[in-house]
Amino acid sequence: xxxxxxxxxxxxxxxxxxxxxxxxxxxxxxxxxxxxxxxxxxxxxxxxxxxxxxxxxxxxxxxxxxxxxxxxxxxxxxxxxxxxxxxxxxxxxxxxxxxxxxxxxxxxxxxxxxxxxxxxxxxxxxxxxxxxxxxxxxxxxxxxxxxxxxxxxxxxxxxxxxxxxxxxxxxxxxxxxxxxxxxxxxxxxxxxxxxxxxxxxxxxxxxxxxxxxxxxxxxxxxxxxxxxxxxxxxxxxxxxxxxxxxxxxxxxxxxxxxxxxxxxxxxxxxxxxxxxxxxxxxxxxxxxxxxxxxxxxxxxxxxxxxxxxxxxxxxxxxxxxxxxxxxxxxxxxxxxxxxxxxxxxxxxxxxxxxxxxxxxxxxxxxxxxxxxxxxxxxxxxxxxxxxxxxxxx
Amino acid sequence: xxxxxxxxxxxxxxxxxxxxxxxxxxxxxxxxxxxxxxxxxxxxxxxxxxxxxxxxxxxxxxxxxxxxxxxxxxxxxxxxxxxxxxxxxxxxxxxxxxxxxxxxxxxxxxxxxxxxxxxxxxxxxxxxxxxxxxxxxxxxxxxxxxxxxxxx
Numbered sequence: 001x002x003x004x005x006x007x008x009x010x011x012x013x014x015x016x017x018x019x020x021x022x023x024x025x026x027x028x029x030x031x032x033x034x035x036x037x038x039x040x041x042x043x044x045x046x047x048x049x050x051x052x053x054x055x056x057x058x059x060x061x062x063x064x065x066x067x068x069x070x071x072x073x074x075x076x077x078x079x080x081x082x083x084x085x086x087x088x089x090x091x092x093x094x095x096x097x098x099x100x101x102x103x104x105x106x107x108x109x110x111x112x113x114x115x116x117x118x119x120x121x122x123x124x125x126x127x128x129x130x131x132x133x134x135x136x137x138x139x140x141x142x143x144x145x146x147x148x149x150x151x152x153x154x155x156x157x158x159x160x161x162x163x164x165x166x167x168x169x170x171x172x173x174x175x176x177x178x179x180x181x182x183x184x185x186x187x188x189x190x191x192x193x194x195x196x197x198x199x200x201x202x203x204x205x206x207x208x209x210x211x212x213x214x215x216x217x218x219x220x221x222x223x224x225x226x227x228x229x230x231x232x233x234x235x236x237x238x239x240x241x242x243x244x245x246x247x248x249x250x251x252x253x254x255x256x257x258x259x260x261x262x263x264x265x266x267x268x269x270x271x272x273x274x275x276x277x278x279x280x281x282x283x284x285x286x287x288x289x290x291x292x293x294x295x296x297x298x299x300x301x302x303x304x305x306x307x308x309x310x311x312x313x314x315x316x317x318x319x320x321x322x323x324x325x326x327x328x329x330x331x332x333x334x335x336x337x338x339x340x341x342x343x344x345x346x347x348x349x350x351x352x353x354x355x356x357x358x359x360x361x362x363x364x365x366x367x368x369x370x371x372x373x374x375x376x377x378x379x380x381x382x383x384x385x386x387x388x389x390x391x392x393x
Numbered sequence: 394x395x396x397x398x399x400x401x402x403x404x405x406x407x408x409x410x411x412x413x414x415x416x417x418x419x420x421x422x423x424x425x426x427x428x429x430x431x432x433x434x435x436x437x438x439x440x441x442x443x444x445x446x447x448x449x450x451x452x453x454x455x456x457x458x459x460x461x462x463x464x465x466x467x468x469x470x471x472x473x474x475x476x477x478x479x480x481x482x483x484x485x486x487x488x489x490x491x492x493x494x495x496x497x498x499x500x501x502x503x504x505x506x507x508x509x510x511x512x513x514x515x516x517x518x519x520x521x522x523x524x525x526x527x528x529x530x531x532x533x534x535x536x537x538x539x540x541x542x543x544x545x
Contacts, residue, residue: 046495083498088459088520093498117498122454141496148492179451186451233442236449236480277485316484357488392491 048145050076050390052152058368058382075100076390079112079144091117097144112144115175123178130172130214134190134227135243136284137271139169147392150280150311152362155325156346157286157305161197161210166341167267167286168197168245170212171223188229188239196223196247199338202261204254207340223247238274248293251338262294263335280311280321290335301333319352342372342379359391425527426474428540433519434458439539444478447522448502450493458520462502463511465524473544474524512536
């Protein structure tokens with residue numbers, strides 16, 4: 001399948017090499033799984049899909065049709081996942097995404113998550129593989145399944161790396177976590193360590209993009225993430241948590257491939273959620289502390305990003321929702337500059353109709369404001385309208 | 394005379410309509426759900442909150458045993474269990490497990506068709522845990538009773 005490239009889409013590239021690399025990563029885990037005695041249960045393959053129509057005149061929109069004003073249909077990811085206990089204490093989980101690469105318009109297969117886990121205790125689960133980083137609520141709850149998220153898209157700040165995101169959404173390495181009872185509360189904790197990201201394509205017209213370093217790490221400094229979430233025992237669908245990520249990120253020029261930046265980054269974040277069968281309240285906050293270690297200025301920069309979302313389900317089917325997002329960028333921050341991220345306000349009003357538990361229709365109006373400095377191509381205000389049919393199979 | 398008989402007949406009919414069934418001689422015992430497990434299950438009691446954590450997939454290991462929760466497809470006991478212990482509807486419970494498996498993998502509760510099937514599974518599988526009506530448990534040997542919960 002070939003689709004004409006769109007100028008608004010960002011460069012990610014490496015389709016064939018990425019697949020080969022993933023096969024190299026997949027092979028040892030697959031062999032490990034085969035060596036483990038299996039209870040003889042069959043793998044069950046399930047997945048998500050969606051079709052979305054978007055019309056946008058918002059500057060810097062990452063959705064197709066953003067710059068041509070006539071709207072476009074987009075075939076979303078075909079997201080497949082497999083989960084399987086392979087012994088009393090060992091589980092496998094794989095999530096594979098079949099999608100059109102925005103840069104080449106060729107269909108690629110990405111291993112979004114691949115993890116093998118050993119459950120020693122309730123409070124000690126050790127996992128290895130590729131994960132969604134334990135930052136906030138959204139990233140470890142909805143993954144690539146658009147049917148299970150209320151809205152059409154993720155919050156802009158939580159966009160995937162290959163869609164212009166600026167947070168390290170994926171991480172390859174080790175993850176230790178579990179649940180610890182703490183009186184009337186249940187503590188959910190996690191610590192991850194793995195390859196830190198790098199930025200490729202710096203100085204390209206659309207800005208660079210974060211690369212999670214799936215195959216190898218370009219530096220010796222590993223990224224470390226943590227999360228601590230408290231759930232009241234009497235209110236299992238509520239939680240309040242803190243999280244963080246510490247890494248060193250190098251940037252590489254689009255044409256020469258030479259290193260042009262080095263940033264020490266600390267991300268501190270927090271989230272609160274309350275989700276019942278009818279009410280959904282979500283809020284997340286991220287602070288990015290960047291220190292320029294490349295130029296002689298050695299500057300310190302602080303960026304803020306947050307969102308709040310509310311939805312209510314009437315009669316099990318009708319779901320009006322609203323979300324507000326804001327990203328504030330510290331001017332001159334080399335990290336945000338390399339990724340071409342600017343100040344953004346987004347207000348989203350939407351309505352979802354659940355055709356069934358496995359399929360939904362969603363319609364959204366988005367009001368976008370980018371108060372970037374004049375001359376920046378992303379500056380300005382605009383609107384987006386989107387309709388999506390999502391499903392789960 | 395005929396008028397008097399007619400009045401008596403109407404009064405009798407009215408009494409039949411309004412009086413309803415005779416009151417029971419003694420109140421029926423409240424229904425209770427019993428949380429039962431395989432004899433080798435490594436603890437002897439559980440709280441309602443702990444049972445909820447098990448059926449939410451947050452408590453998966455008991456000492457060294459992998460916990461294997463069992464559900465029943467019989468709507469009467471399943472609805473009572475979900476309402477009393479889980480505070481969830483059947484749809485909400487199924488949705489929770491669909492999401493959980495997608496989020497972190499794991500072992501979903503095994504769905505059994507009848508109390509007999511639940512008992513067979515409990516007797517056969519170490520670490521298995523299930524729920525039955527109290528009177529169904531009284532007929533069984535070889536099961537460990539962990540908790541008795543009045544249905545609300």
